Amino acid sequence: MDWTKLLFEVIDMRSFSNLWYWIALAVTWSQASHWVLGVPFDMVIRARKLGGQAAADLDEMARIYVGRLLYILNVAGPMLVLLAFFVLTALAVLGFWYRVEFAQAVILLLFPLTLVGALSLHTATLIDRQGETGEELQRHLARHRTYVQVLGMISIFVTAFWGMAQNFNLNPLG
Numbered sequence: 001m002d003w004t005k006l007l008f009e010v011i012d013m014r015s016f017s018n019l020w021y022w023i024a025l026a027v028t029w030s031q032a033s034h035w036v037l038g039v040p041f042d043m044v045i046r047a048r049k050l051g052g053q054a055a056a057d058l059d060e061m062a063r064i065y066v067g068r069l070l071y072i073l074n075v076a077g078p079m080l081v082l083l084a085f086f087v088l089t090a091l092a093v094l095g096f097w098y099r100v101e102f103a104q105a106v107i108l109l110l111f112p113l114t115l116v117g118a119l120s121l122h123t124a125t126l127i128d129r130q131g132e133t134g135e136e137l138q139r140h141l142a143r144h145r146t147y148v149q150v151l152g153m154i155s156i157f158v159t160a161f162w163g164m165a166q167n168f169n170l171n172p173l174g
Contacts, residue, residue: 015105016163025109029152036145037120038065044141059133069124084114112155116148
């Protein structure tokens with residue numbers, strides 16, 4: 001029995017018609033909107049409702065993650081930007097010039113996450129520069145989460161539209 005043949009028969013390896021790709025897309029955006037600058041959003045909700053120690057915990061956790069993000073930006077920022085542009089450019093060329101469906105699927109997942117990363121760095125810089133704590137910090141984290149969710153909805157819509165177009169082109173009706 002040929003295991004690779006069985007595997008390719010059971011699992012459709014084309015990206016946009018593969019259920020696992022859509023599950024991965026949904027989980028990715030769910031996680032992206034739950035972890036705001038590395039802080040779980042339930043901590044923000046708990047800090048808003050309870051205040052006191054929950055708010056102090058949120059302030060400390062946000063301070064740690066903001067410092068971590070800014071340290072990474074200062075130490076490896078230019079190299080990470082260079083690497084990100086290289087990977088995204090290579091995927092774009094493979095996906096849209098050479099029509100490699102897997103590369104299209106990966107760039108439709110990674111490019112918006114790159115925007116989320118840039119937005120996170122911008123938000124971390126603002127929080128650090130303004131020294132935000134308490135309700136001000138909670139509002140800023142909630143606003144950041146809303147931006148990430150909007151970006152996620154747009155990304156899922158574009159990916160679904162592109163995926164349906166690819167599936168119709170590969171399997172024309174009639």
